[in-house]
Amino acid sequence: MYPSGIASFSFSFSDHAMQWLCGTTTDxxxxxxxxxxxxxxxLARxxxxDGVANGFHxxxxxxxxxxxxxxxQLSSQWNMGRKRIRNLLATLTGMGLIDTCRSRVASVMSFPCLLQWEIAENGRIAAPSIHEQREE
Structure with missing residues (x-):
């Protein structure tokens, strides 16, 4: 379930996000x-x-x-209705854990709370979203 090939992550969580992450959701x-x-x-997704996402039409x-x-897909895998999935994604967005962009072609999320990750063979990689935020 968790991303393979990752040695470590660095995150920045708000108090509210940390409390939510320690809780549970009922399917x-x-x-x-x-x-x-x-x-x-x-995160595993x-x-x-950089590259092409697989497994989508x-x-x-x-x-x-x-x-x-x-x-x-999330609805099926997490055994929750699409409206609940949409509400969960909105909650995650409101806490700064994810950012989503939906279009007719595809839905894409990024992780603004992710500062960097480390891959054993490639070293540390700074999260691109951090660079974009700093440039604004």
């Missing part, structure tokens, strides 16, 4: 799922290098630190 069958597990599943080029996603 449609009444089972509790750790919020950190849900966030980790989203993240591209570690309309794959697109992603930058390192971005993930293509589908609310329908």
């Amino acid at each position: 449609d069958n009444g089972r509790e799922i750790g919020n950190f597990a849900l966030f980790g599943d989203l 993240m591209a570690l290098t 309309r794959p697109l080029m992603l930058s390192a630190g971005q993930a293509q996603y589908s609310e329908e």
Whole structure:
């Protein structure tokens, strides 16, 4: 479920985000799922290098630190209705854990809370979203 090939992550979480990550969410069958597990599943979808996202009808080029996603796919995998998925993604966005961009072609998320990650063979990689924020 968690990204493979990663030696370490560096994050910046708000107090509110940290409290949420330590909590749980209930799926449609009444089972509790750790919020950190849900966030980790989203991170596992993240591209570690620039390239084409696989597993979608309309794959697109992603930058390192971005993930293509589908609310329908998340709904099926997490056993939650699409409206709940949309509300969860809005909650994550409101806490600064993710940022989403939806279009007719694809939905892409980035992780503004992610400062950098380290890959054993490539060393440290600064999250692209941090550079974009600093340039503004």
